[in-house]
Amino acid sequence: MxxxxxxxxxxxxxxxxxxxxxxxxxxxxxxxxxxxxxxxxxxxxxxxxxxxxxxxxxxxxxxxxxxxxxxxxxxxHGAAPPMVPKDPRDALDARMMADVFDDYIHNPMQRIVGDALRAKNETDPRGVADARAALERTYDWLEKRLQTGEWAACGQFTIADCAAAPALFYSDWVQPIPQLHSALAAYRARLLSRPSVARVVDEARPYRKFFPLGAPDRD
CATH class of the missing domain: 3.40.30.10 (Glutaredoxin)
Structure with a gap:
């Protein structure tokens, strides 16, 4: 089955x-x-x-x-290399980076998007400002972390990159990655050129009109 x-x-x-x-x-x-x-x-x-x-x-x-x-x-399921490496030290690194993208990129991004969907009398400007600040701090941290290496952890595509792809895809729409963060921007571009990621991006295209903060044509 x-x-x-x-x-x-x-x-x-x-x-x-x-x-x-x-x-x-x-x-x-x-x-x-x-x-x-x-x-x-x-x-x-x-x-x-x-x-x-x-x-x-x-x-x-x-x-x-x-x-x-x-x-x-x-x-x-599947015969490809595991998304969580078998070596426990590499697995820890991959899980840690997945948590970074989930907790410090994805969650603040979702907070901003959620606020944009609220009625005007229910918005939370302070919460949005805090979320944007969190994204900026994490962008700075990731820029330093991604200076070397093709992927986020362990020198291979892992669960960390599975988490990074949607988090960075949407966060760059709501809080653009600064131009000075060339390593982070290049990493996002590598993610989007990965066939598995490009496929999910294409499958989601028909629904972009529902995104409350706009859907840039550049992606």
Whole structure:
């Protein structure tokens, strides 16, 4: 039985397991979660504590959360090198960098996007300012970290890059990477040229009009 991934192609956290699925050449079924697929909406509500995607169903086994799905795929599906390296020291580095992109790029970016979707009388200018400041600090940190090496950790494409691709893709839309951060900008460009990442970008193009802060044509 083919594993099933529940999610939406425009959702940043869904990109992470999609990239891993494409990297590992896994044959799977994508279950679209939106208003036109109420059965899938009901299923994700059962699978996830908050009804958020992604979630993977493999036979009778449900896996919830993007990082857990990626690690599950390493164990049971595909023949490519694992997204979490086998060496425990490299694995620690890859997981750490995945957390950096999740916690310090993706989360502030989502806070800014979420605020843009609120009614004017419910916005949080201070929260948005804090989120933008957090992105700037993390951009500075990443610029130093990415001076050498093609990928974010371990000298190979890992779970860290699965996390970095959607985080940096969308964060550069809401808080552009400064021109002086050439290493970070080059890393983002390498991510977008990776076939697995380019595929998820293309699959999400039809939904760009729903992004509240605009959808640049440059990507």
């Amino acid at each position: 083919r594993p099933e991934l529940y999610g939406h192609p425009f959702a940043s956290h869904v990109w992470k397991p999609l990239i891993a699925l494409y990297e590992r050449g896994v044959d799977f079924t994508f279950q679209m979660v939106d208003g036109e697929h109420p059965d899938n909406q009901a299923r994700i509500a059962e699978l996830s504590p908050t009804g958020q995607f992604p979630a993977l169903i493999d036979g009778l086994r449900p896996i919830t959360g993007s990082n857990a799905v990626i690690e599950y795929l390493d164990l049971y």
